[in-house]
Amino acid sequence: MKKLWIPGAIVALIILLAIAAPILGLADPVRQDIANRLAGPMAGSPLGRDEFGRDVLSRLIWGARTSLGVAFASAIIAGVIGTAFGLIGGWFRGLGEILTVRSMDIILCFPPVLLALLVVTLMGPGAGTLILVLSVLYLPGFARVTYAEVLSARSLDYVEAVRALGAPTWRILFRTVLPNVAGPVLVQLSLAVASAVVLESGLSFLGLGVVPPAPSWGLMIRGARATMEQAPMLLLWPCAALTLTILAMNLLCDGLRDAVDPRTPAGRRRLRLVDRVFPGLVPAPAPRSDAVLEVQNLTVEIATPRGPIRPVQDVSLSVRAGETLAIVGESGSGKSVTATAVMGLLPPVAVPVEGHAWLGGKDVLRLSEPEMRALRGGPMAMVFQDPMSSLNPVHTVGAQVVEAIQAHQKISSAEAWAKAEELFKRVGIADPAKRLRVYPHEMSGGMRQRVMIAMGIANNPKLLICDEPTTALDVTVQAQILDLLNDLKRETGMAMIFITHSLGVVSEIADRVAVMYAGQVVEQGRVEEVFGNPLHPYTRALLAAVPEGEEPPLGIPGIVPPPHNFPVGCRFAPRCRFATAACEAAPPPLEAIRAERQVRCIRWHELTPTEAVA
Numbered sequence: 001m002k003k004l005w006i007p008g009a010i011v012a013l014i015i016l017l018a019i020a021a022p023i024l025g026l027a028d029p030v031r032q033d034i035a036n037r038l039a040g041p042m043a044g045s046p047l048g049r050d051e052f053g054r055d056v057l058s059r060l061i062w063g064a065r066t067s068l069g070v071a072f073a074s075a076i077i078a079g080v081i082g083t084a085f086g087l088i089g090g091w092f093r094g095l096g097e098i099l100t101v102r103s104m105d106i107i108l109c110f111p112p113v114l115l116a117l118l119v120v121t122l123m124g125p126g127a128g129t130l131i132l133v134l135s136v137l138y139l140p141g142f143a144r145v146t147y148a149e150v151l152s153a154r155s156l157d158y159v160e161a162v163r164a165l166g167a168p169t170w171r172i173l174f175r176t177v178l179p180n181v182a183g184p185v186l187v188q189l190s191l192a193v194a195s196a197v198v199l200e201s202g203l204s205f206l207g208l209g210v211v212p213p214a215p216s217w218g219l220m221i222r223g224a225r226a227t228m229e230q231a232p233m234l235l236l237w238p239c240a241a242l243t244l245t246i247l248a249m250n251l252l253c254d255g256l257r258d259a260v261d262p263r264t265p266a267g268r269r270r271l272r273l274v275d276r277v278f279p280g281l282v283p284a285p286a287p288r289s290d291a292v293l294e295v296q297n298l299t300v301e302i303a304t305p306r307g308p309i310r311p312v313q314d315v316s317l318s319v320r321a322g323e324t325l326a327i328v329g330e331s332g333s334g335k336s337v338t339a340t341a342v343m344g345l346l347p348p349v350a351v352p353v354e355g356h357a358w359l360g361g362k363d364v365l366r367l368s369e370p371e372m373r374a375l376r377g378g379p380m381a382m383v384f385q386d387p388m389s390s391l392n393p394v395h396t397v398g399a400q401v402v403e404a405i406q407a408h409q410k411i412s413s414a415e416a417w418a419k420a421e422e423l424f425k426r427v428g429i430a431d432p433a434k435r436l437r438v439y440p441h442e443m444s445g446g447m448r449q450r451v452m453i454a455m456g457i458a459n460n461p462k463l464l465i466c467d468e469p470t471t472a473l474d475v476t477v478q479a480q481i482l483d484l485l486n487d488l489k490r491e492t493g494m495a496m497i498f499i500t501h502s503l504g505v506v507s508e509i510a511d512r513v514a515v516m517y518a519g520q521v522v523e524q525g526r527v528e529e530v531f532g533n534p535l536h537p538y539t540r541a542l543l544a545a546v547p548e549g550e551e552p553p554l555g556i557p558g559i560v561p562p563p564h565n566f567p568v569g570c571r572f573a574p575r576c577r578f579a580t581a582a583c584e585a586a587p588p589p590l591e592a593i594r595a596e597r598q599v600r601c602i603r604w605h606e607l608t609p610t611e612a613v614a
């Protein structure tokens with residue numbers, strides 16, 4: 001919001017002055033006084049008089065009225081019609097697109113000044129003609145920007161979801177699509193107003209715009225140019241007014257775009273104030289173990305329209321070389337946010353506000369973007385759930401693997417292609433030389449995931465994070481991919497974090513497991529211990545929900561609370577059949593029972609007496 005104050009105040013002041021011109025008690029802007037021609041500052045005329053003895057300040061303020069009036073009117077007319085055209089063209093395509101967006105291309109064929117000349121010749125100069133010319137000139141810009149945004153927005157999941165609900169088209173366009181294209185349209189509006197002010201002045205300067213003696217900044221520059229040698233200051237005032245207005249307008253619209261877009265952060269915060277003021281002065285605490293990755297007390301905050309939320313709070317994890325740590329939990333428990341925070345891939349609205357994540361002695365939460373880029377795809381890599389959307393559809397898979405290799409290794413193209421072929425062989429892609437040359441859509445889901453894994457291991461990562469890499473695959477292919485990942489881990493000795501919903505997958509792939517619930521780790525330990533003797537009621541409930549033999553699985557009543565509604569005490573208490581008043585009263589700490597075994601439940605001793613005694 002701070003970004004809006006200064007330019008907003010300047011624009012508001014200019015507009016206010018322009019509107020209030022008639023009541024400011026200014027001298028008549030067109031009244032000539034030849035006796036005081038080109039006079040300097042004098043009583044009643046603080047900026048002096050022009051070549052006809054007219055008051056410069058008065059003409060400047062009255063000129064703002066004309067310039068801004070023309071600029072705003074033409075930008076708003078073009079904005080409203082152009083946005084409507086773009087919405088129609090992008091949503092309906094076909095004839096709608098030809099009539100609204102393609103037809104605009106004709107206007108783009110005309111040089112702006114030529115078009116202005118044509119219209120002025122036909123209609124005669126004046127503010128009305130100028131508004132018409134400028135509106136027509138800016139129409140295609142708005143139509144094309146909105147059209148492009150609508151095209152990308154219409155395929156987004158949330159737009160599809162509203163369509164699936166059967167919402168009427170006008171409602172989808174105005175309530176779902178329009179707010180998402182508002183940012184770029186606002187930026188276009190700022191450009192249009194600023195450029196209209198310049199064009200209005202330019203056309204008036206050429207005698208094609210505002211008709212003298214009416215005041216306008218363009219006419220003032222034109223007049224001052226002729227007398228530049230006798231009174232150079234006359235040129236300064238309208239030029240300064242133009243520059244200030246355009247600059248303030250651009251800054252204001254930039255700020256506005258950020259303010260109306262809920263995806264931009266309300267205020268990106270660094271983890272510690274001292275890091276911001278004196279970077280590196282107070283060293284962060286060191287890692288406590290020799291783990292490849294050690295996450296300590298990570299908390300991530302996300303700015304949402306309903307206020308900040310903390311979908312990940314106080315999460316501590318670690319994974320050693322040659323080990324797989326599974327993170328398991330229901331949807332919305334914070335697994336992906338944790339992983340993306342470590343990778344430095346959080347969206348702009350999300351910021352890690354507390355904690356550390358140590359990788360090779362560096363706290364990755366405090367590295368700059370170039371430093372993170374050097375790590376991503378190199379020492380730490382990630383494999384995502386949906387390989388179809390992670391692979392670029394217009395490049396062959398080979399080219400993408402080669403690009404991943406060359407991003408971190410200074411080797412020739414031929415060597416990179418040879419390495420890519422080796423990688424394909426390693427991840428079990430038959431006929432690798434031929435498969436390198438195909439496009440993602442020509443491969444099966446399992447093959448595409450093998451390509452993603454090949455890209456992940458291309459630069460021998462120390463840490464591979466797999467975010468539900470088998471969820472989109474059928475059971476047989478899933479088993480093959482899990483085997484492949486297990487083999488790769490054994491061979492390379494890399495550490496692996498495996499995010500999944502499935503407890504079956506956890507027991508197949510992981511050495512240790514962290515169970516997450518509502519943004520917190522609720523239990524952690526070796527897989528056989530956690531599954532053999534679960535200590536937290538949530539882990540028990542998850543295990544009971546796995547179908548086994550003839551027994552019907554037991555569902556967990558209720559849902560994971562949303563982050564803006566986390567309970568004060570134990571977050572699982574509302575769904576827990578063992579919860580007492582004490583559980584709801586205060587947040588339970590994560591208790592370390594012994595090395596590598598932790599639980600966040602104040603009643604675990606009572607609920608698991610054998611473990612408590614042991």
Ligand SMILES: Nc1ncnc2c1ncn2[C@@H]1O[C@H](COP(=O)(O)OP(=O)(O)OP(=O)(O)O)[C@@H](O)[C@H]1O
Pocket residue numbers: 302304311329330331332333334335336337338347349350501562563
């Ligand atoms: N950009 C965002 N803006 C607002 N809330 C977000 C954003 N990203 C994540 N969240 C919220 O953070 C919480 C945790 O999300 P996360 O994706 O980490 O869950 P998850 O456990 O990985 O779930 P899933 O298994 O469905 O991927 C969710 O409640 C989600 O709504």
